[in-house]
Amino acid sequence: MQKTWQLKPIPEExxxxxxxxxxxxxxxxxLLLLRGLETPSDINNFLSPDIRHLFSxxxxxxxxxxxxxxxxxAKNHERILIHGDYDVDGxxxxxxxxxxxxxxxxxxxxxxxxxxxxGYGLQPETIRSMASExxxxxxxxxxxxxxxxxxxxxxxxxxxxxxxxxDPGSERPPALAVINPVRNEESYPFRTLSGSxxxxxxxxxxxxxxxxxxxxxxxxxxAVLGLVADIMPLQGENRTLFCLGQNRFEHANRPGLSALMxxxxxxxxxxxxxxxxxQIAPRLNAAGRMEHPRLALExxxxxxxxxxxxxxxxxxxxxxxxxxxxxxxFEAACGQVRQNLLDQRxxxxxxxxxxxxxxxxLGTVAQRLVQQFGKPVFLFSLENDTAIASIRSSEGANLIPxxxxxxxxxxSCGGHATAAGVKCKQDQLAQLETALYEAGERxxxxxxPSPLRIDTPLPLEQIDENLMTDLSRLEPFGSANxxxxxxxxxxxxxxxxxxxxxxxxxxxxxxxxxxxxAIGFGLGSKLDQFDGSELEIAFxxxxxxxxxxxxxxxxxRDIRPTTLPSSGSISSRPPANSISQQSHIHSLTREKLGNIxxxxxxxxxxxxxxxxxxxxxxxxxxxxxxxxxxLALKIFVELDLVHLEPDQIIMKKVAVKKDLSDSPxxxxxxxRNTLSS
Numbered sequence: 001m002q003k004t005w006q007l008k009p010i011p012e013e014x015x016x017x018x019x020x021x022x023x024x025x026x027x028x029x030x031l032l033l034l035r036g037l038e039t040p041s042d043i044n045n046f047l048s049p050d051i052r053h054l055f056s057x058x059x060x061x062x063x064x065x066x067x068x069x070x071x072x073x074a075k076n077h078e079r080i081l082i083h084g085d086y087d088v089d090g091x092x093x094x095x096x097x098x099x100x101x102x103x104x105x106x107x108x109x110x111x112x113x114x115x116x117x118x119g120y121g122l123q124p125e126t127i128r129s130m131a132s133e134x135x136x137x138x139x140x141x142x143x144x145x146x147x148x149x150x151x152x153x154x155x156x157x158x159x160x161x162x163x164x165x166x167d168p169g170s171e172r173p174p175a176l177a178v179i180n181p182v183r184n185e186e187s188y189p190f191r192t193l194s195g196s197x198x199x200x201x202x203x204x205x206x207x208x209x210x211x212x213x214x215x216x217x218x219x220x221x222x223a224v225l226g227l228v229a230d231i232m233p234l235q236g237e238n239r240t241l242f243c244l245g246q247n248r249f250e251h252a253n254r255p256g257l258s259a260l261m262x263x264x265x266x267x268x269x270x271x272x273x274x275x276x277x278x279q280i281a282p283r284l285n286a287a288g289r290m291e292h293p294r295l296a297l298e299x300x301x302x303x304x305x306x307x308x309x310x311x312x313x314x315x316x317x318x319x320x321x322x323x324x325x326x327x328x329x330f331e332a333a334c335g336q337v338r339q340n341l342l343d344q345r346x347x348x349x350x351x352x353x354x355x356x357x358x359x360x361x362l363g364t365v366a367q368r369l370v371q372q373f374g375k376p377v378f379l380f381s382l383e384n385d386t387a388i389a390s391i392r393s394s395e396g397a398n399l400i401p402x403x404x405x406x407x408x409x410x411x412s413c414g415g416h417a418t419a420a421g422v423k424c425k426q427d428q429l430a431q432l433e434t435a436l437y438e439a440g441e442r443x444x445x446x447x448x449p450s451p452l453r454i455d456t457p458l459p460l461e462q463i464d465e466n467l468m469t470d471l472s473r474l475e476p477f478g479s480a481n482x483x484x485x486x487x488x489x490x491x492x493x494x495x496x497x498x499x500x501x502x503x504x505x506x507x508x509x510x511x512x513x514x515x516x517x518a519i520g521f522g523l524g525s526k527l528d529q530f531d532g533s534e535l536e537i538a539f540x541x542x543x544x545x546x547x548x549x550x551x552x553x554x555x556x557r558d559i560r561p562t563t564l565p566s567s568g569s570i571s572s573r574p575p576a577n578s579i580s581q582q583s584h585i586h587s588l589t590r591e592k593l594g595n596i597x598x599x600x601x602x603x604x605x606x607x608x609x610x611x612x613x614x615x616x617x618x619x620x621x622x623x624x625x626x627x628x629x630x631l632a633l634k635i636f637v638e639l640d641l642v643h644l645e646p647d648q649i650i651m652k653k654v655a656v657k658k659d660l661s662d663s664p665x666x667x668x669x670x671x672r673n674t675l676s677s
Contacts, residue, residue: 003558004451005487005538008034018043027456028470031484034455035235035474046235047473049243051216057205060188066161066177066202067209069136074106078135082108083122085141085195086115086288088229088281088296092222093140093163093199095300099219100203104210109134112293116359120421122149131156138163138202141195141226144180145169145414163198167416190237196226197241220245221252222300228273229281233480242476246271256299256308260284263316273478286319289360326361329354330368333379348397348440349376351433357381362390363419370394376444378422378436380429386411387429391420395450398443405439406432452538452558458486460511463541463552471541483540489562491534496627499524505556509537517544520556532631532669534562590660596624596632597641600651608651631665638663 010030019029021040037043045053057063073080080101084094094110101108111130113119118126121142127149130137136159143150143162150160150173160175168183179198181191193201200223207214224245232238249268252258261268264279287296295318299311333352337343343350350373357365359381366379370392376399380389393399398417406422407413409432413422424432477483493510500506503524508515518539520526537559544553603610624632633649636642639658643650660666 005454005536005558006451007454007456007487010034010456011038014038025466025470027462027467028473030456031470031474034484035481046239049240051240051244053237053240054244055189055237057201057208060179060181060201060205061186062177062179063202063205066179067205069159069161069176070101070106070138070206071209073136074101074104077107079133080106080108080136080138081130081134082110083130083137083139083142084110084112084293084297085120086113086293087141088284089195089226090141091284091288091293091296092226092229092300093194093196095222095297096196096199096203096219097138097140097163098301100206103214104206104212110297112288112297114292115288122146124149124152127152127158128156131158134158136161140199141165143173143175144178144183145173147171147173150175163195163202165193165195165198192233192236192238194223194227194230194232194238196223196230197232197238199223200241217244217248221248221254225276225280225284228276228478229285231277231479234273234476234478235480239476239481242273242478246476253303254300254308255305256302256311259305259309259312260299260315263312273476277478282322283315283319286315286322290318290322290325290358322361325358326364326368329357329361329365332357333365333369334372337373343373346437346440347375348444349378349402349436351378351380351436353380353382353387353429355382359383359388359390362388363392366390366392376440380422382426385426387424387426389422391415391422393418396445401443402436402439405443406435409435452485454487454538455484456486458488458541460488460490460509460516460554461513463516465552468541468543468552485538485540485557487536487538489534489536492530492532492627496625497527497530498625498627499527505559507556507559509554516552516554518554518556519544520559523556523559526559527627528630529561530627530630531561531634531665532627536560536562592624592628593632593635593660596629597636600636600642600649604649604651608653610649610651631669635660635663635665638665 011033014033015026015029018033018038018040019026022029022043024032032043032046035046037046070080072078082094082097082101084090091112094112098108098110111126113121113123113126122139131153137153138161139146140163142164143160144164144166145168147169150162153160154174160173162173162175162178162180164178164180165182166180168180172178172183179202180186181188181193181198200219203219204216206212207218220241224242227238227242227245228234234242249261249271252268258268260283261280264283266275266279284296284299287293295311295314299308299315302308302311332354336352336354337350342352345351350369352369357379362379362381366377369377369379374394376391376393376397378389378391380387391399399415399420400417403413403415403420403422409428410422410424413420415421422432471484474481474484490509490511492507494508494515497505497507503522505520505523505527507518507520509518518537537554538557539554540557542553542555543550600610633642633644637644639660639662641652641654641658643652661670
């Protein structure tokens, strides 16, 4: 299905005054407005993150009683336990509070649950053993909905402080303090902190109350790992936290983290959300997915270089195992869909089951399947007499109503709008599946591919160093601060277009000031659509650095001939590029067309057939680009010289000489001066 393109609406009436008052370009002003920044103070805070923009941790309504209880525990030599979670957000938050308490001379231990054996959160069965050894329990990234477990802790004389960022239930847990920015009664001015940054706020409050000497930004490099790994929006206070934290990696005294970054080929000066999300966080998460999360925590805590290197290598190996296991489960799940025609059972969702699939990778595989099939996925692993699922949603499909519909058939279920989990008895699975399909029909409209949301049209001739400087001021890009996506109409120039690597598209575009190179990853199949006419492209602007050279390059998200139907918002805008129709696209002469036709005749077998892949290879040997070859085939089809099938070219027997001018494509190219007589 052709993906639609949509232009984001821009309040153009606000651009001139904001641009003038702030002394920034109209281009940058438009991109800031698209991020919901409409006042000079909001824009200045966004463009110039500063420690003064951080909110005091004591703005949390229950921060003071939490700090007082911890300091009283320290004074009375009580034992404290930090209960974290098995993902990066929970591990990093645990690291922050442990180090803070140790640095303040407070005795503390930690507990991280086993993902496969215990699951998420405070479990009632573990509370008894905790109460027998500790006086105070502090949760990280969990606890907001653990009402029964915390009630049990109170009965056993164990005080509890909750630090969390998950949505609350209908009842407040009976904890001494609940530090969670999303509680309805919470007065803290920023709601979308991660579990790690909530823990960092508590650590900051403890340092302030203890008059601890040291940097105000201590441990912030650890906090931003959890912030990015949990895909929290990089706006408001989160943007400030990240910008301040990313500068601390280079000088952080953490041998284990340094070793992990070295193995991941990450330079500490080049920390971005993308680097954390795709290179550092997966290695830390591999501990909880494939073995135990304490390995990642020990790596962050250790001050021993040898031990740090050993732990980094262990996490590297676990991550490689995770990738292999994930690929095996993904391929098996796709096989189930093909063999059993599962995607035909419902237009709204996809339910897939497999025997003993590794639970540690179900979530990441489910997300890949959403991208593959374009609808929410319920991915079940059958283990003994139970079925355990990870659920991932597609855009616009809220999982919560469906969970309510199927709760009667489950042993447990929970989550939020885009990710959830379910556990049920296998003999209930058929009823659960029926209920899911019925609920999907009622609750969700038909799933459609998410549109490409374009920030603004951008003529290629306007791309220069000044524009790239403006774009750099919007960094770091990440959740809720997406890299700007642009649109224009253009034509091929220079070397045209060709497929490189694993189905990637390398192109050169022409504009009034010269040429610009582009790469389209995974877009090689689009090449057959090009016929020499004008193209529409959706693209990002980035620098490409290679062998000491640095140049601006376009990174294509999509490309299509201008003749294809486009969304109303795109087509209603004036053309974004004023490139002359006289631009030279190809050097496809009459002589070259004759050479291509003779090549086809010479290559055809007795039945006048030629495998397409063979013909493309022969064309390359004759120094004919695939773009020219494809265009020549179109001309030959119009002249009834050849017939094209998906995998082969069929030559036709011709008794009468054909006139190239009878081809509409040839005439069009002649009019553009693309062909020479």
